[in-house]
Amino acid sequence: MKNLTVEDARGRMLEGAARLGVETVALPATIGRVLATAIVADRHQPPFDASAMDGWAIRRADYGTVAEFEIAGESAAGRAYPAAVQTGQAVRIFTGAPVPAGADLVVIQEEATRDGDAVRFAAGKDPKANIRPAGGDFRSGERLLEEGMRIDPWRLSLAAAAGRDRLEVARRPKVAILATGDELVPPGAAPAPDQIFESGSFSLAALITAWGGEAIKLAPAADSVEAIAEAVRDAAVDLVVTIGGASVGDYDLVKPAMSRLGLALRVQTIAVRPGKPTWFGLLDDGRRVLGLPGNPASALVCAELFLRPLLAALSGADPALPFTPARLAVPLPANGPREHWLRAARTVDAEGRQVVTPFPDQDSSLVGVFAQADALVMRPAGAPAADAGDLVTALPLARG
Numbered sequence: 001m002k003n004l005t006v007e008d009a010r011g012r013m014l015e016g017a018a019r020l021g022v023e024t025v026a027l028p029a030t031i032g033r034v035l036a037t038a039i040v041a042d043r044h045q046p047p048f049d050a051s052a053m054d055g056w057a058i059r060r061a062d063y064g065t066v067a068e069f070e071i072a073g074e075s076a077a078g079r080a081y082p083a084a085v086q087t088g089q090a091v092r093i094f095t096g097a098p099v100p101a102g103a104d105l106v107v108i109q110e111e112a113t114r115d116g117d118a119v120r121f122a123a124g125k126d127p128k129a130n131i132r133p134a135g136g137d138f139r140s141g142e143r144l145l146e147e148g149m150r151i152d153p154w155r156l157s158l159a160a161a162a163g164r165d166r167l168e169v170a171r172r173p174k175v176a177i178l179a180t181g182d183e184l185v186p187p188g189a190a191p192a193p194d195q196i197f198e199s200g201s202f203s204l205a206a207l208i209t210a211w212g213g214e215a216i217k218l219a220p221a222a223d224s225v226e227a228i229a230e231a232v233r234d235a236a237v238d239l240v241v242t243i244g245g246a247s248v249g250d251y252d253l254v255k256p257a258m259s260r261l262g263l264a265l266r267v268q269t270i271a272v273r274p275g276k277p278t279w280f281g282l283l284d285d286g287r288r289v290l291g292l293p294g295n296p297a298s299a300l301v302c303a304e305l306f307l308r309p310l311l312a313a314l315s316g317a318d319p320a321l322p323f324t325p326a327r328l329a330v331p332l333p334a335n336g337p338r339e340h341w342l343r344a345a346r347t348v349d350a351e352g353r354q355v356v357t358p359f360p361d362q363d364s365s366l367v368g369v370f371a372q373a374d375a376l377v378m379r380p381a382g383a384p385a386a387d388a389g390d391l392v393t394a395l396p397l398a399r400g
């Protein structure tokens with residue numbers, strides 16, 4: 001339980017973490033939600049052979065053989081021509097309109113000359129059909145979106161194209177955030193000389209929302225075991241995330257407070273830098289608790305490494321993080337015994353390769369460095385010194 005590797009700690013946190021429930025949500029509100037059931041098309045798209053161009057629908061056999069076509073009618077998008085096209089006939093047609101029966105060629109209007117009720121074509125060789133076949137986008141019975149996929153604007157559009165106005169999605173995990181510490185005052189308040197502004201809960205709430213959770217901020221009445229336990233006791237949530245009070249100091253009260261609620265620790269400390277004091281456990285009513293350290297960089301790095309996969313798993317999505325290989329722009333010294341996640345700037349070199357530049361000051365208290373970083377760079381525990389140009393594993397940070 002102590003000093004676990006990042007992978008083992010994450011594995012323990014993900015044990016038994018699965019989708020919490022399913023709800024039906026109106027299509028526009030499903031952005032960012034995770035599909036609970038696959039979407040299967042019940043109709044072809046397009047449902048009919050459709051014209052790809054504005055022009056004239058005719059029988060290909062007539063092309064180059066009939067000199068002048070009789071204009072038989074019109075097929076517009078949403079207003080199909082009701083009959084079949086006969087030899088010698090042409091039907092005026094527009095992009096997206098159904099190609100009438102009998103026609104198998106749309107001649108673009110730029111190649112046509114109309115003269116009253118007749119139309120003539122400048123005959124070329126082997127013209128393109130300009131017809132989109134029924135089911136060319138997707139076919140009835142085809143699986144369009146899989147369970148576990150997160151809805152983004154493009155998938156939303158596919159669901160809409162398949163006629164869905166409501167989707168079955170995973171219930172969002174409810175997450176309580178508890179920041180503790182007598183030194184903390186909210187932004188906007190007047191701090192005493194020995195106080196600082198509380199910053200951790202704001203980024204955490206925003207990250208939880210971005211990762212598909214519902215963030216609820218709790219406020220303990222005071223920095224005491226009793227007050228912290230009371231703040232959490234009746235919170236109707238799936239997961240409690242605490243910030244600070246995780247370490248070994250006399251005022252690190254969060255674990256003792258959670259013990260009053262029956263805390264069973266599953267992870268006590270992790271061999272990670274920053275964030276060694278990060279812990280995880282279950283309360284006796286089944287609620288999960290993730291204890292993040294108070295140092296802002298430790299809290300946010302460990303939120304990326306542990307909270308993000310946990311929220312994905314509790315939503316029925318894949319908890320894997322989007323690691324990517326990148327090249328170091330600068331050399332790095334040998335690493336110590338903890339897996340190190342350095343805050344870094346990410347760029348692309350002239351050959352299109354990802355390049356990462358870790359910031360020189362990696363102190364875990366620095367909010368300013370984190371605000372500049374757009375990647376985390378991983379150094380394995382005990383890694384030897386690395387040269388500029390060496391490949392490393394990076395985790396891109398979503399930036400606005």
Ligand SMILES: Nc1nc2c(c(=O)[nH]1)N[C@H]1C(S)=C(S)[C@@H](COP(=O)(O)OP(=O)(O)OC[C@H]3O[C@@H](n4cnc5c(N)ncnc54)[C@H](O)[C@@H]3O)O[C@H]1N2
Pocket residue numbers: 179180181183184196197198199200201243244245246247248249252274275276277292293294295296298364365
């Ligand atoms: N003797 C030891 N001391 C420390 C150890 C250790 O192993 N032995 N571990 C160090 C490490 S590593 C970390 S990380 C910190 C984490 O400690 P806590 O989780 O107990 O955090 P706090 O002491 O409550 O706060 C640390 C730091 O962060 C500030 N803070 C806390 N919450 C917030 C917030 N919501 N917003 C902004 N800033 C916050 C707090 O004021 C402190 O400056 O412990 C080391 N010590």
Ligand code: MOO
Pocket residue numbers: 272273274275276277293295298364365
């Ligand atoms: O593990 Mo701490 O986060 O290094 O400062």
